[in-house]
Amino acid sequence: MVTDMKVTVLKGNNNVYSSNAYIVTGDWKRMEDVNTLIDVGSDPSVIDSIQEMATGIGKSKVEQVVFTHDHSDHTLIMPLIRQVFNPVVYAFSPFMDGVDHVLKNGQTLRIGDRNFEVIHIPGHSDDSISLYGEEDGVLFLGDAPIPVRFPGGTYEPGFVHALKILCRKNIRIIYPGHGEPINHDAYDQVKSSLGIVLQSNIGEDGF
Numbered sequence: 588m589v590t591d592m593k594v595t596v597l598k599g600n601n602n603v604y605s606s607n608a609y610i611v612t613g614d615w616k617r618m619e620d621v622n623t624l625i626d627v628g629s630d631p632s633v634i635d636s637i638q639e640m641a642t643g644i645g646k647s648k649v650e651q652v653v654f655t656h657d658h659s660d661h662t663l664i665m666p667l668i669r670q671v672f673n674p675v676v677y678a679f680s681p682f683m684d685g686v687d688h689v690l691k692n693g694q695t696l697r698i699g700d701r702n703f704e705v706i707h708i709p710g711h712s713d714d715s716i717s718l719y720g721e722e723d724g725v726l727f728l729g730d731a732p733i734p735v736r737f738p739g740g741t742y743e744p745g746f747v748h749a750l751k752i753l754c755r756k757n758i759r760i761i762y763p764g765h766g767e768p769i770n771h772d773a774y775d776q777v778k779s780s781l782g783i784v785l786q787s788n789i790g791e792d793g794f
Contacts, residue, residue, distance in 0.1 A: 592723045593699055594762065595640065599630030606661040606764045608633055609727065613700030616643035622650045623698040624674065625718065625727050626764065629663035634671055647672050653696065654678040654686075655729025655764060656715040679707060680714035690716060703727075706753065710746035717753070724759030726773070733761070734769075735780035742784045750781040 593616075597608040605628035613620025622642050627633070642648045649672035654662060657680045665685060668674065677696065678686045690696070692707035696718070703718040703725075711730040718727040731746070733753075758777055761769040769776060 592701070592720070592725060594725070596762070596768070597628070597633040597636050599628065599632040599636070601630075603630040603632075604660060605629040605633075605663075606658075606730075607762070607766075609762055610637060610640065610642075610649070611699040611701075612640075612642050615700075616641070617700070618643070618646060620700045621697050622646065622648060624649045624652045624668065625698075625762075626655055626661040626729070627652060627664050627668050629660050631664050631667055634664070634667060637672075647674065649674045651675045651677065651698075653690075653698070653718065654680075654683065655717070655727065656680070656712045657683045658712065658730070661729075661764065678714070679705070679716045683714075692716075701725075706749055708746060708749035708753075710743060710749075717749070719753070719756055719758070721757070724757045724773075726753070726756070726758050726761045728761050728763045730764040733763075733780050734776040735783045738783050738787045740787055742788050747781075747784055747788060750777065750784060753777050754781050 593612045595610045606626050608628040609625040611623045637648050652674045676687045679690045681689045690705045694705045695702050701720045701722050703720045706717045708715050708717050708731045758774045761773045
């Protein structure tokens with residue numbers, strides 16, 4: 588699946604449980620654009636898919652990898668990715684093996700030919716992040732539990748804070764860590780999730 592922003596959802600052989608892996612290139616695949624793999628998954632067959640892609644002449648097909656968090660279904664084939672493409676690796680956790688740069692909340696990162704904001708969104712894991720691109724209204728969500736559909740349970744303050752930040756963004760499409768992209772009422776699903784979370788977390792301030 589490809590969008591106007593040159594986001595490709597990599598499809599493996601579907602015989603291995605894996606996260607989604609997304610490769611982002613610039614619209615014109617210029618030398619200065621940064622070919623980026625967001626999560627790598629656990630299916631080695633996606634490497635063949637990458638090798639078949641047109642990602643620009645005279646540059647690596649994968650120049651950098653950005654992890655949404657350190658769970659094996661998102662990270663398992665990283666040694667193979669490094670062996671084949673030798674990318675620069677980014678993650679929020681300082682404890683992941685093979686990470687070249689530790690990300691910070693609010694940092695801007697160049698992905699393809701767009702700028703993305705790193706948003707720390709704990710809840711699924713302490714090191715979970717999402718990546719928001721203002722120009723296209725794109726959100727790479729990772730495994731953050733959005734949309735929240737039913738009240739009940741409790742949610743940590745960091746997750747609530749991140750949801751409030753996301754509700755101030757013009758989100759038009761969400762690329763989750765699993766499942767299909769959300770391109771219909773994406774912002775409304777985030778806003779609705781915040782309302783349900785605030786309802787569930789008695790004592791939280793409203794948005």
